[in-house]
Amino acid sequence: METNEYLEVFIDESKEHIQSLNDHLLELEKNPSDLTMVNEIFRSAHTLKGMSATMGYQDLADLTHKMENVLDAVRNHQLTVTTEILDIVFEAVDQLEEMVLDIASGGEGSKDVARLVEQLNAIERGESIPEDSSKAAVPASEPVQNSSASDLASTLDEFELTVLRESNDQGYKNLELHITLREDCLLKAARVFMVFEILEQSGEVIKSDPTVQDLEEELFEQSFTVLLVTKEKAEEIEKKVMKVSEIESVKVQKFSIDQRSGKSDSPVDTQEAAEGSGATAVAEAPAKQEKDTAKKAPVSNKTIRVNIDRLDALMNLFEELVIDRGRLEQIADSLKHVELQETVERMTRISGDLQNIILNMRMVPIDQVFNRFPRMVRQLAKDLGKQINLEIEGAETELDRTVIDEIGDPLVHLIRNALDHGVELPDIREQKGKPREGSLKLNAYHSGNHVFIEISDDGAGINREKVINKAVSNGVITNDQAENLTEKQVYQLIMESGFSTADKISDVSGRGVGLDVVKNTIESLGGNITIDSGLDKGSVFSIQLPLTLSIISVMLVEIKEEKYAVPLSSIIETAVIKKSNIMSAHNKKVIDFRGNVVPLIDLQDVFEVPGEKLDDEYSSVVIIRKGEKMAGLIVDTFIGQQEVVLKSLGNYLTDVFAISGATILGDGQVALIIDSNSLIV
């Protein structure tokens, strides 16, 4: 069976449906009487069932089917939504997800679902719903199949009617095709596609029932109806369509506008003309009613699925272009040829726009990561016996696809951590004078070239003493060091490797893998994480991430003969400072920068750049920051600002101190990119 090529689509779509099941179930839990939610859930479940049965994943289909029965009972007011029911449905969705993931990783998607099926059955029976009645309800309540062919006429909007009338005038025929697929047809969507392709060769498809979108998603039973405008004869069309295999029957009828409100059963040979002017009056009423349905269709065609590899390839090519653009700019500058300079400038602008578009294409809303958290938090809160209110803000914030892929696990870890160690049990919260329900906030927002994600809870906060004791006993720091730590430094300690503050190891977090993994992942993405906390007030973990990982704006500086790039995102400003303004504190050079004491770092020393030190009266300083801390980097000269492509130093040179990567400049030379985060301690 050649279902393999559909596998990817199947997995993608299944995931989407499972996600929407989750979302809607959560909504339903908040508002159990909302029957439109039940309908949505039912729809997703039904599609999932159809798809998995088509692909031959029987367990998946069985479980969905049982779930569907329960949902159907709910929808028909035979059952009321209770937490118990939802729990089991949630569990069923979890199982479904596991199965889909199993399929995605090459498995069979089979799983022992007997217990869940039994439970679902019990729910169904428990409310004394006779088995057969609920079964009978299923087909009756499936919205899509329900709309029979004859409804097609009444769903025409004015535009479509006009087209039909005009085509009649111009000698085209309006045909209504009623196509039935064979019972055992496996890939209905594929057959539909083939039918449409044939129809589109011979004429124009005006309308179909169910809609094209539903047809593609296989939201129909065995038959569908299409309205076709063509010059060809009905019999010819019928013959052509029948050539598609797995088609049971094709009924072609002449379609007449006049009949749209009644039954359009007229066979082909009834040759009454349809061009009555009286049609207009009747046309308007139904057309208006159906406008909403008509509006939905075009929206879905505005997006296409593109393989991420292609986007990566596009990005790579564009990076090459950026490098050459730099080279061109340099040549144009040195030649001082006005026309060339103008052209290059124009090209730079255009490629700048291009860059924005390409980068935007790779951006996905962080919702993709956030959307699984409500479920997770709900489950965790249950497991831990805590009451949690999760608030999510800024789920629409967009991040580069590569960052999104990586950020999920660290966030899961932090949330587990906040629930397990942060938020207290309801009784303890009450004793502390806090509401029984703890709050967990997830907030994402853009700022400059960065995206910030904050995870805040109103729990116990971080106990400074406990952290220090633990750190000392684990050998992370010494007693002496512990004396002089600032609050922030103490909080950073919990992200050191070999650290876990939970008194006992729980199932939820503290399984040996600590926050150090979180910190490493975030830093490898070019971001950083800071912690703020107040005892019994709660903690805030804030993560700063770069918008994109490949093209960044930098300030090029020169130290002796060597060029370095400082990411613009970490620069506050550049300054030229008089030697006499440099002061000394604890043997360290500092300057007074707008009222702050800022330590100076001489890059020539740090990077051991060969050559005599400049002994000018003025020093060029780049003021950088990491969180609230600042530092001044002493360089020889500022070269200027430039967009560069971030390249790694390769697998051989990893972890070079204070260097986060390299880039290729316009002249073909490599410049190193300074990791300002590691320069500020």
Place this chain on the structure above:
Amino acid sequence: MPQDNKQDIKAIIFQLNEEEFAISVQQVSGIERMQHITRVPQTASFVKGVINLRGVVTPIIDLRKRFGLDAAEFTDSTRMIIVYMEDMEVGLIVDAAYDVIDIPQDAVEPAPEVVGAVDVDYIEGVAKLEDRLLILLNLNNVLTDDEVQALKTVEG
């Protein structure tokens, strides 16, 4: 092995401090003339820096330094041999690089216990070819083991 004669090793011959070395062609992806090398601070002393090899930032190793030989000025014949090792691509600076030759397997003898100042573990063997003595390098050992470990943990 795609070679016609399974007994032969196809190798690139290069010169370093009057001695001739051989690396299997399968590990070599190209030979480059010297170009601007960007120094990378705080790395092992034999890491000369990185170059732009057709858009890929490639680390360069000074083999003289690596083998503890005296430094020499770069001349017109100085070359960078770009080699693959596992998932790494690295350039080696050598005094000169010659053609590819076939070394019959039976001409290769195991490395003698002591070969001058060069540590034994990056020598796979020695091949005697007429009047030439070729030292076969084991690239993995030239760069891996202690040296790479040391490199990977370089910290300020």
